[in-house]
Amino acid sequence: AEFLNRNIKCQMMKLPVGDFAWLAKEKKIEENFEIFSSSQETKKELILDYIIERKRYDDLASSIKGGRWGEQKYRLLNCGLRKPIYLIEDFGVHRKSESLYQSMVQAISDAQIIDGLIIKQTDNYSETIDYLSTMTKYLEAYYKEKTLFSCTKKELLLKKVDNNHFMTFKE
Numbered sequence: 312a313e314f315l316n317r318n319i320k321c322q323m324m325k326l327p328v329g330d331f332a333w334l335a336k337e338k339k340i341e342e343n344f345e346i347f348s349s350s351q352e353t354k355k356e357l358i359l360d361y362i363i364e365r366k367r368y369d370d371l372a373s374s375i376k377g378g379r380w381g382e383q384k385y386r387l388l389n390c391g392l393r394k395p396i397y398l399i400e401d402f403g404v405h406r407k408s409e410s411l412y413q414s415m416v417q418a419i420s421d422a423q424i425i426d427g428l429i430i431k432q433t434d435n436y437s438e439t440i441d442y443l444s445t446m447t448k449y450l451e452a453y454y455k456e457k458t459l460f461s462c463t464k465k466e467l468l469l470k471k472v473d474n475n476h477f478m479t480f481k482e
Contacts, residue, residue, distance in 0.1 A: 313440045319447050328390040329362040331398075331443060333450050334480055335459050357459055357477040359450060360393040363431075365439065367400045372411050375418050384426055391464035391478055396429040397422060400439050 314321045326332055337355040364387055366374070374380040387395040399419065422428045433439045462476040 314444065314447075317440075317444050319444055321447075326362075328364075328386050329395070330365045331363040332392075333359040333361060333447065335359060335454060335477070355461055356480040357461055358392065358480045359454070359477060360474075361396060361446065361450070362387065362390060362392045362394070363396045363398050363443070363446075365398045365400065367402060368415065371399060371415055371418070375414055376411075380418060384422060384428065388426060388428070389468075391467050391482075393467065393474075394429060396431055398439060398442065399430065399432045400436065401432060401434050402436070 335357045337357075364383065371380070374383060387397075397419075419430055419432075423430045431442060433442055457475060460472075460476045461479050462472045464478050464482055466472045466476070467478060
């Protein structure tokens, strides 16, 4: 509802990795006219480079304590997308335990420095929505006039393609 209130097109779907992703939908161009494919079988959806895993601080703490943090980072880093992001949302309750807070700070630093993940921290739900809205508008503007191509996950991981190549969402 927050995105629709901001005139941002979105749809809810289950993602195998992450919580937010951006898709580019195929359109065919013939003689300077855009022709949108009507058949779902022929219409490709390319998943853009950015995938976001959103964690509230309490969820991050639970993931660290329960040992899921390492597995989640591994899946995010190996999903084939070039710019995985952890969006960590603060809402003030994490500082009840100083040792747990220090563990979270260390885990976030390691994810950034050792694993090379992009980390974005927000102060609350509203700031998270602002960030996602801004990302959407930026990506729409950036890719609007570009020609995009599909490739396989293997080609992406082996870096055999340029920055205008993306996996299909199906892959």
